[in-house]
Amino acid sequence: MNYSISEENYIKSIYHLQQQADTVTTNSLANELQTKPASVTDMLKKLQVKKLLEYEKYRGFRLNATGTKVALNIVRRHRLWEYFLVTKLGFDWDKVHAIAEDLEHVSSTELIQKLDGYLNFPQTDPHGDPIPDMHGKMPLIKQVSIAEVPDKKTVVVCSVSNQSPEMLALLKHYNIAIGTSLKVNKHFGFDGSVEIKISKQAACVISEQVAKNIFVHHD
Amino acid sequence: MNYSISEENYIKSIYHLQQQADTVTTNSLANELQTKPASVTDMLKKLQVKKLLEYEKYRGFRLNATGTKVALNIVRRHRLWEYFLVTKLGFDWDKVHAIAEDLEHVSSTELIQKLDGYLNFPQTDPHGDPIPDMHGKMPLIKQVSIAEVPDKKTVVVCSVSNQSPEMLALLKHYNIAIGTSLKVNKHFGFDGSVEIKISKQAACVISEQVAKNIFVHHD
DNA sequence: AATAATTTTTAGGTTTGTCTAAATTAAATT
DNA sequence: AATTTAATTTAGACAAACCTAAAAATTATT
Numbered sequence: 110m111n112y113s114i115s116e117e118n119y120i121k122s123i124y125h126l127q128q129q130a131d132t133v134t135t136n137s138l139a140n141e142l143q144t145k146p147a148s149v150t151d152m153l154k155k156l157q158v159k160k161l162l163e164y165e166k167y168r169g170f171r172l173n174a175t176g177t178k179v180a181l182n183i184v185r186r187h188r189l190w191e192y193f194l195v196t197k198l199g200f201d202w203d204k205v206h207a208i209a210e211d212l213e214h215v216s217s218t219e220l221i222q223k224l225d226g227y228l229n230f231p232q233t234d235p236h237g238d239p240i241p242d243m244h245g246k247m248p249l250i251k252q253v254s255i256a257e258v259p260d261k262k263t264v265v266v267c268s269v270s271n272q273s274p275e276m277l278a279l280l281k282h283y284n285i286a287i288g289t290s291l292k293v294n295k296h297f298g299f300d301g302s303v304e305i306k307i308s309k310q311a312a313c314v315i316s317e318q319v320a321k322n323i324f325v326h327h328d
Numbered sequence: 329m330n331y332s333i334s335e336e337n338y339i340k341s342i343y344h345l346q347q348q349a350d351t352v353t354t355n356s357l358a359n360e361l362q363t364k365p366a367s368v369t370d371m372l373k374k375l376q377v378k379k380l381l382e383y384e385k386y387r388g389f390r391l392n393a394t395g396t397k398v399a400l401n402i403v404r405r406h407r408l409w410e411y412f413l414v415t416k417l418g419f420d421w422d423k424v425h426a427i428a429e430d431l432e433h434v435s436s437t438e439l440i441q442k443l444d445g446y447l448n449f450p451q452t453d454p455h456g457d458p459i460p461d462m463h464g465k466m467p468l469i470k471q472v473s474i475a476e477v478p479d480k481k482t483v484v485v486c487s488v489s490n491q492s493p494e495m496l497a498l499l500k501h502y503n504i505a506i507g508t509s510l511k512v513n514k515h516f517g518f519d520g521s522v523e524i525k526i527s528k529q530a531a532c533v534i535s536e537q538v539a540k541n542i543f544v545h546h547d
Numbered sequence: 548a549a550t551a552a553t554t555t556t557t558a559g560g561t562t563t564g565t566c567t568a569a570a571t572t573a574a575a576t577t
Numbered sequence: 578a579a580t581t582t583a584a585t586t587t588a589g590a591c592a593a594a595c596c597t598a599a600a601a602a603t604t605a606t607t
Contacts, residue, residue, distance in 0.1 A: 115564060135585055148565055150586055155563090167572055167585055198442040208436050215430040223417040334594065354555055367595055369556055374593090386555055386602055 110159075110179075114214045117183050118142060119152050120161065121213075123172055124180035132169040181245035187213040188234035188241075189224050195235040196228065202235035202287065203277050237268025237287045237324065251327075255303055255320040258293045264325035265290050271322045283313060285323065329378075329398075333433045336402050337361060338371050339380065340432075342391055343399035351388040400464035406432040407453035407460075408443055414454040415447065421454035421506065422496050456487025456506045456543065470546075474522055474539040477512045483544035484509050490541045502532060504542065 112120070122141045126133045135153075139146045157164045161176035172180055190212040194205040222243070225231075232248045233239050239247045252267050266289045269276065280286065284307060294304040294312055301317025315323075331339070341360045345352045354372075358365045376383045380395035391399060409431040413424040441462070444450075451467045452458050458466045471486050485508045488495065499505065503526060513523040513531055520536025534542075 113563080136583095144564095145566065146585065147567080147587085151564075194439075198439070198446050200438075200442065208434070208439050211434040211436070212431075215427070215434075217427050217430070219419075220413075220417070220427050223419065227417050332593080355553095363594095364596065365555065366557085366597080370594075 111216065112179065115152070116156065116159075117179075117214055119149075119156065120172070120176060120180050121183045121187075123162065123170070124177065124184065127171055132171050134169050178245045181241040181247075183213055185241045185243075185245075186216070186221055188238060189221060189228065189231070191234045191236070192228055192231045192240070193224060203272070205235065233267060233287075235287060236272065237266070252324040253326070255293060255305065255315070255323045255325060256296075256301065256317060258325060260293060260295050262327070263290060263292045264327055266323060267326050268324040269322060270324065276319075276322065279319060280323075283307075283315065284310060291325075330435065331398065334371070335375065335378075336398075336433055338368075338375065339391070339395060339399050340402045340406075342381065342389070343396065343403065346390055351390050353388050397464045400460040400466075402432055404460045404462075404464075405435070405440055407457060408440060408447065408450070410453045410455070411447055411450045411459070412443060422491070424454065452486060452506075454506055455491065456485070471543040472545070474512060474524065474534070474542045474544060475515075475520065475536060477544060479512060479514050481546070482509060482511045483546055485542060486545050487543040488541060489543065495538075495541065498538060499542075502526075502534065503529060510544075 119138070119142065122138055123133050126137055126141060130137075135146045135149045139149045142149070153162070153164050153170060156162050156176070157170075160173070161179060162170050162172050164170035187209045190209040191202075191205045194200040194208060195202050200208075225243075231240055232250065237252075239250055241247050250267060253264075254270075255264075258264055266285055266287055268287065269280065285291070289307060291308075292306045294306055296303050297314075301320065302314050303317070303320045304312055304314045306312040338357070338361065341357055342352050345356055345360060349356075354365045354368045358368045361368070372381070372383050372389060375381050375395070376389075379392070380398060381389050381391050383389035406428045409428040410421075410424045413419040413427060414421050419427075444462075450459060451469065456471075458469055460466050469486060472483075474483075477483055485504055485506055487506065488499065504510070508526060510527075511525045513525055515522050516533075520539070521533050522536070522539045523531055523533045525531040
């Protein structure tokens with residue numbers, strides 16, 4: 110099956126919204142896609158006819174197994190291209206999203222297979238988000254926020270849940286990026302702040318709010 | 329200015345047809361694009377309004393300066409992607425066209441700039457066709473068919489004008505590809521056939537017809 | 548030069564994806 | 578429980594890009 114760019118964008122957005130709430134509403138999807146609720150309803154009918162989702166009028170909707178597989182394929186393409194743009198073309202990781210948004214719709218399976226191999230089968234994209242395999246299987250990467258890491262443990266940053274410009278500025282200031290290895294020295298019970306140490310830099314303290322948004326995995 | 333995928337396909341096809349005849353007809357364009365003449369007329373009106381071509385009813389049409397620039401940009405993107413697909417992803421050069429056809433419509437200038445740099449500013453695509461630069465300037469590569477090369481000269485294959493499956497099979501048989509270096513030993517006046525020698529392989533004779541279709545430049 | 552054949556354009560219709568405005572259903576409030 | 582508010586859907590239009598069939602213009606043939 111082949112889907113239009115528009116259909117793919119809807120499928121992908123539904124998939125993303127489902128990660129948070131398990132059933133998606135017309136308004137939230139319209140908002141996500143910067144379109145009008147009436148347009149969403151129109152497209153839902155189409156996707157339902159194509160048997161990609163469960164949909165009951167006025168009741169919300171969610172992707173079924175087929176729809177999820179399609180979504181994961183789009184996510185796979187998106188994240189592989191992001192990885193390519195950062196590691197090969199030298200883009201900053203916070204600037205690749207829009208371009209990957211276009212590239213993800215080029216749907217040659219052979220292209221994606223070869224790209225995957227060329228990139229050496231990366232497990233996560235530059236933001237630390239896992240890249241589904243050909244069959245839609247996500248690599249399991251146990252990730253924990255810094256707030257939950259025991260003292261004295263060394264970990265590797267693998268994703269950042271809040272990607273606002275403010276957060277990115279902060280990360281740049283602390284010199285933290287995906288792949289950065291750091292040691293969690295001590296948690297301060299009073300305000301939940303955490304002292305961390307990055308390789309040869311001086312130790313520094315991050316607030317609980319920041320600690321909760323930086324995810325890491327054991328080394 | 330930004331153009332739709334459809335508009336870009338029309339512009340590119342007009343450009344290609346202009347290379348041969350200098351004014352393009354509705355039917356030939358319809359044929360090139362696998363569409364109907366009526367659809368072509370519709371699009372021509374649009375492109376005329378956007379001031380990309382000279383068009384007189386019933387009289388044929390051609391891209392103006394602006395249109396040509398747009399076309400060259402699309403050609404540039406197409407050829408850079410083809411080069412990428414072959415040299416980085418390991419595709420066969422005769423299989424990349426369709427995929428590049430999709431990739432060429434991703435129109436981020438920054439993407440193409442970085443891709444160009446990553447590929448080391450190639451002058452020609454895998455078929456030996458020149459890649460226009462950012463401003464639409466084509467690199468001048470003096471190319472001559474093997475039939476015209478003087479005896480005893482060593483040259484590098486840079487393009488093949490006939491790209492039929494039969495021709496490609498022949499090239500594969502002789503072990504000739506873009507970039508292959510070969511020595512032109514001797515022209516046989518009787519039938520125009522030519523003896524060539526490729527690096528460590530035994531010398532072989534190609535027919536005049538083949539010699540006329542393989543273009544080379546001096547080393 | 549008149550007619551036949553071909554090419555191109557116009558007229559009007561279809562599909563996809565969007566929209567606004569109105570109607571309907573569900574949820575929240577009193 | 579009745580009513581107000583909010584969310585969703587329907588109805589009807591619109592633009593882009595395509596189509597078929599008919600009309601108009603050009604080119605070729607006799």
